[in-house]
Amino acid sequence: MKTxxxxxxxxxxxxxxxxxxxxxxxxxxxxxxxxxxxxxxxxLREFVNQSDQVGYRKSSPVFLIAFKQKKEIQTDWIIKWRGQDYEIISMDPDYRTKDIIQIAGKVVQ
Structure with a gap:
């Protein structure tokens, strides 16, 4: 993982x-x-395939973080990034290499 x-x-x-x-x-x-x-x-291919949908990617970002954290992340937690709150939609820990956790978020309305 490149930190x-x-x-x-x-x-x-x-x-x-x-x-x-x-x-x-x-x-x-x-x-x-x-x-x-x-x-x-x-x-780029994902951007081109969604040309009929207008919106910002920032409303549903994917966060990549290190596997080992201070606490185990719970799916009902809220993520604050750049002054905006995001709910956790899904988490995909890499159990094989224990390298990163991929977290998909969605803006809290």
């Missing part, structure tokens, strides 16, 4: 019950950890 391509900082948050100003609230985001990630660009 030199991991130039984007992402932060994982979990949702849960918390207290704000002495009042219990639902859906309070708690920071779990941050790590470096690579957000690969779209291959």
């Amino acid at each position: 030199t391509n991991m130039t984007e900082r992402i932060t994982f948050y979990s949702e849960g019950i918390g207290v704000v100003n002495g009042v219990p609230v639902n859906n309070k985001l708690t920071e779990e950890f941050s790590c470096w990630a690579e957000v690969p660009k779209v291959p």
Whole structure:
């Protein structure tokens, strides 16, 4: 794995019950950890095949991170990247080489 391509900082948050100003609230985001990630660009053939769909790739990015992290990533966590929140759609850990984890995200509306 080339860590030199991991130039984007992402932060994982979990949702849960918390207290704000002495009042219990639902859906309070708690920071779990941050790590470096690579957000690969779209291959040209994938871009050409989707010419009938207009939109930005940034609304559904793929994050590549190192396999070993501080905590085990949960699928119900939220990823914050460049000021935007993303829900985890799928995770694909590379168990053979234990090199990277590929995480597909989608913008939280």
